[in-house]
Amino acid sequence: MRIKRIWAVVLRQTYLYRRSLPRLLEVFYWPMVDLLLWGFVSLYLQRASADIPDFVIYFIGALILWDILFRAQQGISVSFLEDMWARNLVNIFASPLKIQEYIVGLLFISILKVTIAFVVMSSLAWLFYSFSIFKLGVALIPLVLNLMAMGWAVGIFTMALILRFGQEAEVLAWAVAFLFMPFSAVFYPVDTLPPLLQKIALFIPSAHVFEGMRILIDKKVLSIKHLSMASALNLAFLSASTLFFAKIYRTARKRGILPKIGE
Amino acid sequence: MEILKVQGLKKVFNSVIALDDLNLTLSRGEILGILGPNGAGKTTLIHCILGLIEPTEGEISIFGKDLTLHRSEVLKRINFASNYVSLPYSLTPFENLMVFAHLYEVKDPAERCHRMLRLFELEHLCNRPTRRLSSGQIMRLNLAKALLNKPELLLLDEPTAGLDPEIARKTRDLLLKLARTEGISVIYTSHNLKEMEEVSKRVLFLKKGKVVAEGMVNDLIRQYGTASLEEFYFKVIGHED
Numbered sequence: 001m002r003i004k005r006i007w008a009v010v011l012r013q014t015y016l017y018r019r020s021l022p023r024l025l026e027v028f029y030w031p032m033v034d035l036l037l038w039g040f041v042s043l044y045l046q047r048a049s050a051d052i053p054d055f056v057i058y059f060i061g062a063l064i065l066w067d068i069l070f071r072a073q074q075g076i077s078v079s080f081l082e083d084m085w086a087r088n089l090v091n092i093f094a095s096p097l098k099i100q101e102y103i104v105g106l107l108f109i110s111i112l113k114v115t116i117a118f119v120v121m122s123s124l125a126w127l128f129y130s131f132s133i134f135k136l137g138v139a140l141i142p143l144v145l146n147l148m149a150m151g152w153a154v155g156i157f158t159m160a161l162i163l164r165f166g167q168e169a170e171v172l173a174w175a176v177a178f179l180f181m182p183f184s185a186v187f188y189p190v191d192t193l194p195p196l197l198q199k200i201a202l203f204i205p206s207a208h209v210f211e212g213m214r215i216l217i218d219k220k221v222l223s224i225k226h227l228s229m230a231s232a233l234n235l236a237f238l239s240a241s242t243l244f245f246a247k248i249y250r251t252a253r254k255r256g257i258l259p260k261i262g263e
Numbered sequence: 264m265e266i267l268k269v270q271g272l273k274k275v276f277n278s279v280i281a282l283d284d285l286n287l288t289l290s291r292g293e294i295l296g297i298l299g300p301n302g303a304g305k306t307t308l309i310h311c312i313l314g315l316i317e318p319t320e321g322e323i324s325i326f327g328k329d330l331t332l333h334r335s336e337v338l339k340r341i342n343f344a345s346n347y348v349s350l351p352y353s354l355t356p357f358e359n360l361m362v363f364a365h366l367y368e369v370k371d372p373a374e375r376c377h378r379m380l381r382l383f384e385l386e387h388l389c390n391r392p393t394r395r396l397s398s399g400q401i402m403r404l405n406l407a408k409a410l411l412n413k414p415e416l417l418l419l420d421e422p423t424a425g426l427d428p429e430i431a432r433k434t435r436d437l438l439l440k441l442a443r444t445e446g447i448s449v450i451y452t453s454h455n456l457k458e459m460e461e462v463s464k465r466v467l468f469l470k471k472g473k474v475v476a477e478g479m480v481n482d483l484i485r486q487y488g489t490a491s492l493e494e495f496y497f498k499v500i501g502h503e504d
Contacts, residue, residue: 008365015358016351019392087352091408094313095366096339253317256276259310 001104005097009105010112011134012088021065031067031117035124039064043129051105057217060131062186062210064121069184069206070146071117072176075110076103077173079156084167089095090259094239099249100140107152114148136213139222143209146230150205153237159234166261185210205233264291265327266416266448267312272321274307274472281307283472285321289416292446294438296480298335303469305452306347312450325416337368337469344409345420349401352394355384358405359393360411367412372417379407382437398425402489406434410441417441417449424459435462456493466492468499475499475503 017023060198081091092102125131133140158176162169183197184206190198201207208230215223252258265287274282274395282304289295310316312323314334323330325337350359354423357376364372380386383403385469389394393404402425409417415438417440423431441447459466460480468476476483476499489495 002368003367004365005439008362011365012351012354012362015354015362020353022396083351086353087349088351090315090345090348091350091363092366094315094338094343095363096335096368097366098335189266249316253315256307256310256316258315259306 001101001189002096005101006105007094008097009102010108013082013109014112016082017136018149019124027113027116028120030145031121032124034063034067035060035121036051036128039125039129056129056131057135059187060125061128061133061136061213061217064118064133065127065143065147065213066181066184066186066206067117067121068114069112069147069151069154072110072148072171073155073177074151074159075113076106076152076155077162077176080086080159080162081173082168084162084170085259089261094123099196099246103245106155106235110148110152110155114151118126118144136216138215142222142227142231143213143216146209146227146234149182149234149238150209151231153234153241156238156245157241160241160248161255163245163261164248166257174262180204180206183207189214202229205230205237208233265289266291266293266325267450268322268324269308269312270322270324272308272311272323273319274304274311274316275319280472282318284473284489285469285472287449287467287474287477289450290449291415291448292442292449293465294442294449295461296451296459296466297425297469298452298456298459298466298496299469302471304472305469306345308469309343309345309420309450313341314338318459339412340414341418342367342409342412342414343417343418343420344402344405344422346402346405346422346424347420348405350393350404352392354393355390356380356393356396356407357389360408363408366413368408369412375411379411382410382470383407399427399430403430403434404424408442413445415447417447419449419451421453422503423453423455431458438462445499456491456496459472460492470500 012165039060042056046055083092122133125133154177158172161172183201183204185193185201190201190207190211193201212223212226215221265288269285269287272282272285297308299305307316311318313454328337328338330337340415357380360379361372364376369375377489380389383406385400385403385407386402393401396404423434426434439462442449451462463480465479467474467483484492484495487495487498490497
């Protein structure tokens with residue numbers, strides 16, 4: 001792996017965002033809208049129902065953490081789409097850049113996007129609802145890392161689908177993460193789900209993260225069980241998505257898809 | 264010294280044979296012209312040499328190294344420009360070149376980018392978004408990108424299509440100069456036969472993925488008793504293009 005080539009991938013995206021107001025707004029705008037909308041809804045619901053004392057914390061905490069997963073995924077798949085829309089993939093894949101260097105570059109962009117969205121959302125949550133996500137303490141770190149890892153796995157999987165099916169599949173960059181949302185039990189405990197979905201949720205890393213978050217809020221302890229499950233599943237998700245992408249990339253080279261993608 | 268050696272190259276897409284048992288060699292400082300009608304396999308050949316397409320059969324060796332085994336190492340010493348591939352429009356010419364200067368690990372990237380922009384008379388446009396450049400200026404930017412890493416092998420797919428005659432002439436002169444002074448080897452595809460005659464001493468004619476004629480331009484013209492490369496082209500390829 002060559003740092004300079006990885007930096008080139010990051011540089012390309014930073015140049016793009018630096019001079020594009022709509023893209024910059026996209027980084028700030030949706031996290032802000034989400035937080036304002038759902039934050040006030042949860043405030044209202046808490047006043048209407050006194051049974052759940054930590055309603056706002058549950059909800060806003062979940063919202064901020066879900067956005068981490070979503071932004072991590074977008075950092076990969078939308079950045080790939082940007083190269084596809086610009087018909088730049090031929091230039092990239094015909095350069096000495098290795099595919100693993102390209103993916104590592106996209107991971108850096110993803111970290112950058114997540115950091116920005118996280119700072120925006122946690123600042124607004126503190127400003128409007130006096131909620132500090134950092135109240136969760138250092139236990140927040142493994143939860144965030146697991147959500148980012150799942151976001152990357154979903155992002156790499158989405159990128160493979162776009163590479164396979166071309167521009168027609170670009171909608172997946174926004175849709176695939178939400179496919180996992182109901183099973184992730186973001187805003188409700190897993191036992192709220194019907195029995196079959198509960199079984200599926202067992203195999204979704206983010207479901208363990210959000211269960212862990214609720215335990216952390218309620219009991220102020222980090223559930224090692226949920227954390228270990230999330231980490232093990234993420235390892236499997238990341239390995240599977242990387243292998244899937246590698247296979248699709250090889251097939252794309254065999255079928256001559258690479259030079260035509262984006263047309 | 265052989266820069267490029269292609270042996271028994273075959274590429275089949277579904278049941279369509281795009282390249283069929285293609286063999287070619289390229290020496291240092293040589294400019295090889297690839298000619299043929301649309302769909303003859305010219306671009307597929309370039310994509311195979313760039314490692315973008317995996318051949319069905321055959322071997323490609325560049326600088327004496329197998330492309331499949333040493334892809335990244337080999338591609339660092341190659342570059343390409345195509346009339347069909349553009350650089351991101353949202354970035355400025357300078358930013359685009361900077362990205363590729365890093366991809367090719369060019370030393371002193373900013374200085375090299377400015378040098379290339381000056382060479383292709385784009386310096387005054389370096390901070391303007393690429394989308395605001397004319398098609399000729401965009402092609403010149405592609406060529407600037409193609410020369411960023413001082414390539415030893417340059418693949419050019421219809422590089423002068425869309426350029427005005429003056430810039431096209433300058434580009435051809437520059438390529439000839441680079442091949443002569445710096446020993447850059449070039450594979451050049453074009454539909455402009457007059458231009459090809461001017462640029463390449465040796466040409467290879469492709470038709471339906473097969474090599475139908477190959478040799479020094481003067482020898483081919485003499486051998487087939489034609490007056491020009493254009494006449495030769497129609498004699499060998501026919502009028503199907």
